[in-house]
Amino acid sequence: MKLFKDFQSYNNYIGLDNPLDNDIDVGYYTPSKMLLKSEAVMVDFYRISIKINFKSKITPTEKPINAVFFNSPDLVLTTGWDVEPNYTGIYLQLSRKIIEENRFLFKTYLDYGQHEALHLTEEEIEEISLVFNLMIKYYQNDIKHYTVLLSYVNVLVSLVEAFYKRQFSTDPKQYNHIISNFQQSLIDYYNQPVSQIPNVQYFADKLGLTANYLGDIVKHFTQKSTIETIHEFVIKKAKKLLEQNPQMKTAEVAYELGFEYPNYFSKFFKKQVNLTPKEYRLQFLEINNKTPS
CATH class of the missing domain: 1.10.10.60 (Homeodomain-like)
Structure with a gap:
């Protein structure tokens, strides 16, 4: 099993851009440049991934999905991943430190781990994309604008909260x-x-x-x-x-x-x-x- 303590080592492993900061990292997925199959992995920070047209080879009978995925510290992805290279997406990575210092901004969804992916509608994808584009603008232009950046992170997590309530209500039998x-x-x-x-x-x-x-x-x-x-x-x-x-x-x-x-x-x-x-x-x-x- 591979353990990653920081964004830099994880990004290098998976094939993502180098982070601009040690406490917050935002970026786009480019599967053609990324590791599509891995061994067991554990990260010591929080990750929110929005993946569009995502399909795992581990569950080949399932159709591609549009969904939000979470990783939290101490959660082991025991089977790693083995995915098709056709998806697109965005990711947000947050250190333990920034979560604890700003806990009032965040919901419990960051700790759902791999138990529950949030399936997105087309309208929800559009809403999340708008917020993400603003977030990455302030991340890339001036990482020192933490207040504005964290405000957009809070909006993103609040949207996820609302979408989860929709999902819970849509299929209660699940x-x-x-x-x-x-x-x-x-x-x-x-x-x-x-x-x-x-x-x-x-x-x-x-x-x-x-x-x-x-x-x-x-x-x-x-x-x-x-x-x-x-x-x-x-x-x-x-x-x-x-x-x-x-x-x-x-x-x-x-x-x-x-x-x-x-x-x-x-x-x-x-x-x-x-x-x-x-x-x-x-x-x-x-x-x-x-x-x-």
């Missing part, structure tokens, strides 16, 4: 299995002894997705964040334990759900329900005319 698999994984988690509260990353790893990608799919189709869904499930389990086991101490309920500290469970429960576990149980018993045996 994403239904992700929602159902996430929900089933949550159920499965508590069908075994647990030692901690599950987090978003746990389920993302379980489903072979990035946390951001899973989170945006769940949010789009359920109007709740992934962590909200997890917390609601935990509260539902907690209520059931409190209702059906009158003699079960709060600490025992906490440990059963994976909380390391009972006090944290009580605070968590109070925040979600506006009652302490003890108050909730007493209220439940009073409403249902039950008394602890």
Whole structure:
């Protein structure tokens, strides 16, 4: 596997123009001059690629597509690539440093990795091309105009955000299995002894997705964040334990759900329900005319 820490070494490998800056690089793809087949690759920076009439030899039965692709740090392209030389396109490369210093400008889409290509309509290609042409103008003329350049980068990423929402809505059946698999994984988690509260990353790893990608799919189709869904499930389990086991101490309920500290469970429960576990149980018993045996 080849690891690339900077734009220069990656551009030389793939056959792109030399970057004008170490933190941001913008350019056009020229497949006739580029490496069309590679070994496994990992880059230590962010890449947004817009490719038109793109076709991979790895999936020969699929038709050429117009799409946005992402690469993020630590993502390994295990099979590399093997592509037809007929596509055109543009690319934007951003260092870890520039992302962290300007995180407010960027969305979670930069961390979708290879899980989700954004398929573009002709109108969307035209919109992106207009923004890109302005971006490359300021990149090539004076790289010191970072403020203007980053503004156009922000517009580009915002367009991608809007286009993703369109894609999610256009073919919801494509994403239904992700929602159902996430929900089933949550159920499965508590069908075994647990030692901690599950987090978003746990389920993302379980489903072979990035946390951001899973989170945006769940949010789009359920109007709740992934962590909200997890917390609601935990509260539902907690209520059931409190209702059906009158003699079960709060600490025992906490440990059963994976909380390391009972006090944290009580605070968590109070925040979600506006009652302490003890108050909730007493209220439940009073409403249902039950008394602890």
